[in-house]
Amino acid sequence: MKKKLVSLLLCGALVCSLAGCSGGGDMSPAATTEPAATTEDAAPAADTSADDAAPAADTADAAADTSAAGTTITVMASQDWVEDSEQELGKKFEEETGIHVDYQIVPADQYQDLLLTRLNSGEGPDIWGAQSGFALKTTYNVEKNAVDLSGEPWMSAYSKFSAEQTGVDGKNYGLTYYDTTTDYYMVYNKKLFEAAGAKVPTTFVELTDTCDKLLASGVTPIYEPLADGWHVLMLWAGNGQIHDKLEPGIIDKLNKNETTFAENENMKKAIDQLNTLAQNGYFGDNYMSDEFADAEGYMASGEFAMCNLKPGSINKIVESDLNTNGYTADDFGLFVLPICDNQVLNIHPTGPSRFIYSGSPNIDAAKQYLAFLVEKDNVQYLIDNAADVENLPVEVGQTPEYSQTTLDFLDSFDEDHKGMVLQDVVLYFNEQWMDINADLAAMFIGDMTSEDVLKGLDERRAQLAQAAGDPNWN
Amino acid sequence: MQKSRVYPWYFAAGSVLIYTVLSVIPGILGIGYSFTDWSAYSPDLHFVGLRNFFEVFSQDNDYLRYITNTVWFTVVTTVAKTGLGLLFAVALSRSIKWKNFHRGILYLPSILPILVTGLVFTSILNPKTGFLNEFLRTVGLDFLANKWLVDPKLAFGTVMAVDIWRGVGYIMTLLIAGILAIPDIYYEAAAIDGASAWQRFRFITLPMLRQTLAVTIVLNVIYGLKIFDMVYALTNGGPGHRTEVLYTAVYKMMSKGLYAEGTTISSVLFIFMVIIGFFMVKILTKDEVVE
Numbered sequence: 020m021k022k023k024l025v026s027l028l029l030c031g032a033l034v035c036s037l038a039g040c041s042g043g044g045d046m047s048p049a050a051t052t053e054p055a056a057t058t059e060d061a062a063p064a065a066d067t068s069a070d071d072a073a074p075a076a077d078t079a080d081a082a083a084d085t086s087a088a089g090t091t092i093t094v095m096a097s098q099d100w101v102e103d104s105e106q107e108l109g110k111k112f113e114e115e116t117g118i119h120v121d122y123q124i125v126p127a128d129q130y131q132d133l134l135l136t137r138l139n140s141g142e143g144p145d146i147w148g149a150q151s152g153f154a155l156k157t158t159y160n161v162e163k164n165a166v167d168l169s170g171e172p173w174m175s176a177y178s179k180f181s182a183e184q185t186g187v188d189g190k191n192y193g194l195t196y197y198d199t200t201t202d203y204y205m206v207y208n209k210k211l212f213e214a215a216g217a218k219v220p221t222t223f224v225e226l227t228d229t230c231d232k233l234l235a236s237g238v239t240p241i242y243e244p245l246a247d248g249w250h251v252l253m254l255w256a257g258n259g260q261i262h263d264k265l266e267p268g269i270i271d272k273l274n275k276n277e278t279t280f281a282e283n284e285n286m287k288k289a290i291d292q293l294n295t296l297a298q299n300g301y302f303g304d305n306y307m308s309d310e311f312a313d314a315e316g317y318m319a320s321g322e323f324a325m326c327n328l329k330p331g332s333i334n335k336i337v338e339s340d341l342n343t344n345g346y347t348a349d350d351f352g353l354f355v356l357p358i359c360d361n362q363v364l365n366i367h368p369t370g371p372s373r374f375i376y377s378g379s380p381n382i383d384a385a386k387q388y389l390a391f392l393v394e395k396d397n398v399q400y401l402i403d404n405a406a407d408v409e410n411l412p413v414e415v416g417q418t419p420e421y422s423q424t425t426l427d428f429l430d431s432f433d434e435d436h437k438g439m440v441l442q443d444v445v446l447y448f449n450e451q452w453m454d455i456n457a458d459l460a461a462m463f464i465g466d467m468t469s470e471d472v473l474k475g476l477d478e479r480r481a482q483l484a485q486a487a488g489d490p491n492w493n
Numbered sequence: 494m495q496k497s498r499v500y501p502w503y504f505a506a507g508s509v510l511i512y513t514v515l516s517v518i519p520g521i522l523g524i525g526y527s528f529t530d531w532s533a534y535s536p537d538l539h540f541v542g543l544r545n546f547f548e549v550f551s552q553d554n555d556y557l558r559y560i561t562n563t564v565w566f567t568v569v570t571t572v573a574k575t576g577l578g579l580l581f582a583v584a585l586s587r588s589i590k591w592k593n594f595h596r597g598i599l600y601l602p603s604i605l606p607i608l609v610t611g612l613v614f615t616s617i618l619n620p621k622t623g624f625l626n627e628f629l630r631t632v633g634l635d636f637l638a639n640k641w642l643v644d645p646k647l648a649f650g651t652v653m654a655v656d657i658w659r660g661v662g663y664i665m666t667l668l669i670a671g672i673l674a675i676p677d678i679y680y681e682a683a684a685i686d687g688a689s690a691w692q693r694f695r696f697i698t699l700p701m702l703r704q705t706l707a708v709t710i711v712l713n714v715i716y717g718l719k720i721f722d723m724v725y726a727l728t729n730g731g732p733g734h735r736t737e738v739l740y741t742a743v744y745k746m747m748s749k750g751l752y753a754e755g756t757t758i759s760s761v762l763f764i765f766m767v768i769i770g771f772f773m774v775k776i777l778t779k780d781e782v783v784e
Binding site: 128131136157158160450457458460461464465467487488 | 530532534535619620621640642643644729731733735748749750751754
């Protein structure tokens with residue numbers, strides 16, 4: 020009798036759990052068929068008038084729509100792509116619309132593989148994040164995997180420069196919600212430099228001299244987090260604009276498959292210089308397991324003298340709990356890393372962007388969320404509350420928060436000394452970002468040489484180009 | 494002695510059909526795709542012959558190292574899990590105090606999801622802030638504090654150690670079941686004949702456990718060859734490519750949309766596993782009595 024009772028209870032529990040699963044599944048598509056008309060109705064309202072406030076008003080209408088209440092949308096992004104302040108905005112969005120936003124933040128070293136696996140298997144999240152640029156067409160196949168957002172009300176407020184990077188063949192598929200108005204530069208601690216008798220380097224020789232002096236003063240020169248698997252390549256590619264200055268036309272030749280990275284002496288020199296930084300101990304003892312999320316904390320502690328960061332990070336450093344030395348924003352400065360003696364400012368209009376999955380059952384709710392993010396108050400909220408965000412690539416009448424340090428630094432470069440980073444101009448480069456980072460790590464531990472790294476890069480470019488049917492490789 | 498045909502063939506037809514549809518056909522299709530240029534970048538499919546296989550076995554690629562890593566992982570973890578599992582099983586089959594508690598403690602890690610185990614150990618083994626090194630430093634054993642997951646000399650060993658820690662309890666449980674199935678009468682007779690503990694283990698326990706050991710070894714070998722999640726969670730193939738195994742390479746290829754290349758590596762592993770599995774079952778069951 021007891022056994023029968025237990026069996027009955029177990030069966031009941033099983034049926035309930037199955038019913039629960041199916042019930043949840045039925046809910047979402049049904050709930051999302053309704054708002055389709057309302058959001059679409061809002062779209063044509065977007066006119067392209069010069070009035071800054073207009074797009075904000077339009078998007079506000081779109082976001083206030085509550086017909087999708089009860090829906091949950093998932094936003095999948097790599098670590099550090101979604102600010103805490105945005106998650107706060109997500110709560111506000113839920114209050115206004117009843118749509119819950121589930122943020123799925125994935126460790127950076129696993130993100131791209133996981134996202135592509137989900138997209139390629141037809142299981143994409145409602146909103147997915149990806150770096151804008153060339154790779155959108157090849158790696159992410161946005162024309163198939165993302166919804167055309169060209170008709171969204173916020174398009175008139177969206178930076179045209181960013182729209183070019185999130186678009187393919189004249190259609191816009193994404194929204195860059197990241198401060199792409201500046202790039203990563205070397206943030207350095209002026210007090211530590213002064214104490215070590217070091218100066219801001221303008222050549223690679225000066226850089227090693229600076230690092231040696233810092234080491235001698237008991238400070239680790241550079242915080243370089245390799246654990247995330249994406250950062251170290253910024254030291255080269257993010258200063259790769261120098262290559263086009265050293266050899267005008269090299270980028271064009273690379274894209275036409277008329278030359279390779281491996282046969283270029285300057286590319287090899289740049290990789291060898293990175294290796295020198297690692298082998299000389301300038302990254303410290305623990306760089307293989309250091310994480311990007313700890314960068315501001317370690318800079319605040321005074322343990323490290325510099326790190327490749329966004330200029331807005333200076334605010335985070337100053338506000339860090341580990342800032343026991345009383346550093347102020349004035350104690351930090353910016354310079355470009357002189358890999359291959361680079362003195363050209365890196366321009367990098369691409370950045371983590373949001374795309375709506377074409378197979379999502381919640382497309383309209385996802386569109387509402389993007390429209391909500393671009394509302395003036397919300398853009399301003401992010402600028403005011405995310406310490407490292409100084410501006411966003413939208414124009415809705417917000418007030419940017421560039422520090423004087425950033426403004427002075429950017430003003431110190433004339434137009435001849437500005438150039439696009441490698442990943443924005445070289446085809447089939449950004450697609451293999453994590454692979455190149457892994458190869459660089461392999462070089463640092465002695466498993467690969469600089470020739471191997473560049474040869475691997477060329478081979479993967481050829482593999483991707485051939486798979487894409489690029490006539491220059493076929 | 495010839496096998497008696499008690500059941501008609503169609504009794505197995507249902508399961509054979511399901512197995513064929515879900516396992517055999519996809520397996521054959523996968524091998525077929527490895528001779529094409531299947532990718533996410535183009536809807537067209539072309540026959541490319543053995544090009545993908547040449548790439549996998551090319552000296553220019555790291556795949557040979559990934560194959561070596563996978564085999565090395567399989568050998569080490571199988572030997573360690575079986576050896577330690579047997580040791581614990583023998584010890585915990587005796588009448589010792591809190592026997593079930595000890596069994597439970599050893600079995601516990603194997604019920605944790607591998608990804609959770611991986612994430613927890615990533616934190617524990619962090620060289621700077623991890624619990625293990627902090628503990629070693631606290632008790633004055635600084636010289637033992639290491640960069641467990643990022644030192645190229647230690648990383649793969651650490652991954653294997655975590656996997657052994659996780660898997661040994663499961664193997665122990667299977668072996669305990671095997672040991673408890675051995676009739677006491679053999680041990681009693683051996684004790685009367687004056688056999689030592691070692692002799693009882695060597696001439697009774699071990700031979701009678703042969704079938705269970707065969708099962709555990711085959712399970713371990715197949716698990717080892719298919720290893721992915723533990724490596725993925727702990728090192729994601731790093732530092733560099735030092736701990737990369739075949740399935741992490743397959744995963745990276747597939748996620749890049751290079752399906753044919755991924756399928757090729759997978760097919761190589763499939764063939765390898767079939768061969769290994771066939772010979773292992775043959776060797777380990779060679780004395781089995783045929784009814």
